[in-house]
Amino acid sequence: MIASGNLGMLCSxxxxxxxxxxIDLSRESAVQYYTYGALRQRIENHARGIARHGLDRGSRIAILAANSADFLAAYFGIMCAGMVAVPVNYRLPPATIAYILRDCGAALVMTDAARRGMCPDGVPVVPLDTDMPDPPIPAGDGIAASxxxxxxxVIIYTSGSTGRPKGVVLSHSAYLWTIRLRTQAAQYATERFLVAAPLYHMxxxxxVKLALAGHATLxxxxxxxxxxxxxxxxxxxCTWLTAIPTMIAMIDRQLVADLPGALTSVRTVRLGSEPLTQRILDHAHGLFPAARISNGYGTTEIGSVVFGTHPDSLPTPELSLGYPHPAVSIRLANGANLDADEGVLQVKSPAMMEGYLGLPEQTAAATTEDGYYITRDVMRRDHHGFYYFVGRSDDMFVCGGENIYPGDVERLLLTHPDVLQACVVPLPDPLKGFKPVALVVKHSGADLNEQQLKQYALAHGPAYQHPRSVHFVEHLPISGTEKIDRKASMALAAQLSSAPSAHQVR
Structure with missing residues (x-):
């Protein structure tokens, strides 16, 4: 039950x-257990402690820390006090961290001890495990701000793949709409959620919000x-997992032969934040034989409620994202055609962002006149109304006059039994403009060479799509959000191909 319009009071x-x-695994010395009562007490204490700083309502308070219960208590406490929480990716370069703190106008930075030195001068710093009033606040004394x-x-900064990171402004009502919708549709109180992805990511x-609102254990x-x-x-x-496909590939590559037994406690696996392939899905089924595995979709700007089940109870195809959720408006745009069967996905829902912080022109460019967010994700819709991810419109490149989506080539390569992971990037070509180049991780012990894989691609897909070069690597570059880092992959491919530097091949 959600007792307040203030997101900070999610733990009713x-x-x-x-x-x-x-169950907090962040401390090497001992596992920390927090009851709902203790967590709410810590949230309210943080809210009171923040209020003592005399900040104006709506001030931005950054969190620069690794995952922990301390992080979550501060995160909800900031909002409880009527301030705006700004989780910051601590894996970013120092100059980018400093930029984000300036851009959001952070009045305070709350940090753990390991990241204290990352905080630039000029912004007050508060340790996450202090600033607690003494004596504690009695529960339910009206501490939550209206x-x-x-x-x-919350302000979540995007990865900055197209330039400097942009702050996505999300309201209390946008988050709470999503949470109410999901907790009304299912019961979570008996679940044990496992979260390993960073808390600065959507x-x-x-x-976390779904687990706590559903009164589960996290x-x-x-x-x-x-x-x-x-x-x-x-x-x-653990019974309920949210994971990125790259995480499944890493588990399969490193551990599948050493598993002490089947992971049969897991009942639900929701994969997202990255395109899902049949190879990864098969690995997930093998790792979690008792689980229902779904292909999730969402963006920072529109939240996680976009697709759902079919109104006629048709089963969702494994690689499909699902059927449009009835509470969300969806359309595909292919030029002026807003009812295409393939095109860029546009979404409108109550979970949409308020805009990009301080960037009205970029906000306007990302939304249509009638209020849809332009995702830049190219989707395909089948005859039953199910949606499938094709690729990012800004990843598409032209090779000899043909449009190539890297995801199409990657999905083809991943059908080869010796390929575990693949990332395809464009590199300059004097004749074709750009050419597809592949970074490939082989299954352990696989005997596969470049020419064999190129011939496989030619035999099973359009000739123009086949990778002109294949580089086998031990692992693909991974971003701070555990996803394949395409910008770093492009730089690596350029280096391995003796091509120009990454900034010359964008």
């Missing part, structure tokens, strides 16, 4: 205070590692 006092809310529906609650933040890892992730599933009998 009507919940069972004695139930375990968070907020209007469209008041900003995937992890959405899952097992929180400080970061992802394949071995620790699998061990956490065993140790705490």
């Amino acid at each position: 006092s009507t919940a069972d205070d004695s139930k375990t809310a968070i 907020v209007a529906d469209n008041d900003p609650a 995937n992890a933040l959405n899952t 097992v929180l890892m400080p970061r992802f590692s394949a071995a620790d992730y699998v061990q956490a599933i065993f140790n705490y009998q």
